[in-house]
Amino acid sequence: MQKSLSSFTRLLTLKLSYFYGTYTQYMIDKQKILITVLMPVFNSELFVKQAIESILNQSHQNFEFLIINDGSTDHSHAIISSFSDSRIKYVNNELNKGIVNTLNQGLTLSMGHYIARMDADDIAMPDRLSKQAAFLYANPSYKLCGSRAVAIDANGKEINNLNRPEHSAEIKVFNLFRNAFLHPTIMADAEVLKKFAYSEDFKYAEDYFLFSQITMAYPVANLNERLLHYRIHEESITSKKREEMVQSELKTTAYLLSFLFDKVDEQSLLIHHSILRPEGTDFSSQEVEAHLINILKANRERQVFDQKVLRKQLQKDWFNYLLKSDNKSLLNKFLKSGLFTVSNLNLKQIVKLLLK
Structure with missing residues (x-):
């Protein structure tokens, strides 16, 4: 009887120890920032309010919203400053550093386990963060996750659907010819994103080269859902900096080949x-x-x-x-x-x- 009671006590002690250890870890994890939403801003007064609201209204709430205003000369600063939300971490660059430097500045400042990109002229669907975080958490070997999107014009009118391949093998092949990810749809493992980072040598296709490196090293995915309204308008980088973008695409292609x-x-x-x-x-x-x-x-x-x-x-x-x-x-x-x-x-x- 004494021996049986002793065994029961040890078993109970082990179970309680496991329970409290698990609970403690759970409480620690709850206090951690799971996601950093990184959004650079430059002269985006027409759309930035809607972009910010779409992130603050996400169904998933455990995130920091890192907004970096990169020397805007319009009313972007005033619009961003009008928001009062503890999740917003606002950085106002007095001088314009450019998109690559600003993105890398954001990677350095981010505290989340995952980093989600957002552009100041796009609109995130309410469940975007929860669905991407759930996928990455359930598939820890996957380090990058994008989604499909709906293209909209300057007035918010839907133009067409933007599709991308879902599975890693398909993405890897598709990426050999063209970017398999829509940049503002991605969420990625922060450690991996910081390891590769954005390169100034691939300006205006910096995302294509970065995602190509990750795709060649790890499993990746695109969710088969439209989690973003992707705005296409005259001020888009792809319209203004075409020649530099083409040169960066050529260098990315050389890397892949x-x-x-x-x-x-x-x-x-x-x-x-x-x-x-x-x-x-x-x-x-x-x-x-x-x-x-x-x-x-x-x-x-x-x-x-x-x-x-x-x-x-x-x-x-x-x-x-x-x-x-x-x-x-x-x-x-x-x-x-x-x-x-x-x-x-x-x-x-x-x-x-x-x-x-």
Whole structure:
């Protein structure tokens, strides 16, 4: 009886110890800031109020809202200052530092376990933070999570849906040709984001290079939900700084192709980039096809990307390239490409590609 009671006491002590240890850790975690929402602002007086309100009204409440006003010359400062909320951490840069320096300033100041990006002209859906945080918490090996979005104009009118691939293998392949993430939709592991950070050498495509690095190192995802209204208007960076953006895209492409080829020559780089931006290029369909086949062959040897997913993406890009050309024998040329094999030919898939 004495021995049995002693065993019961030890078991009870262990259970209580576990309970109080777990409860203590729970209370510590509750006091931690789970998410930092990082939003740089520059001359965004027309939209910043709505952007701020969309974050403050999130269903998930455990976050800090780090707003950095990067030397705005309009009424942005006054609008931001009009909000009184303990979750807002406001930094007002007297001089404009530029988007890359401001984003890295935000990474340094952030206290959250996750960092969510937000732009001052966009609108977050009420459950955005809760859904992305839940995904990352449930899948700790995943270090970056974006979502789909709805494009809106300056007046808030919906223009179209912005889709991105969901799964890591698809994202990795898609990203080889174009950014697989919509920057203001992402939430990422803070430690990983700070390790890579934004690079001034990739200005105006700094997100593409950063996310490319993370995508090549960790599992990533895009939620199959539209968690943001993504505003497109005349003041967008992509409209004003096109040439610098193109140069940064080329450097990002060179980085990604280096996983497949020991040396990436300028001609191959330009052909590859023409798939993203075909306007103004004069490469022949034979040159483009040969480049895509080389990618498929190189990956067969190095196994960087899922070969089946890669082949499907290459076929899709090849067809879209032909579609934009004046090729008279489009279907015949498409089906006879070395991007197809006999076992790979699938009428249903071909029809789907043609109709997409």
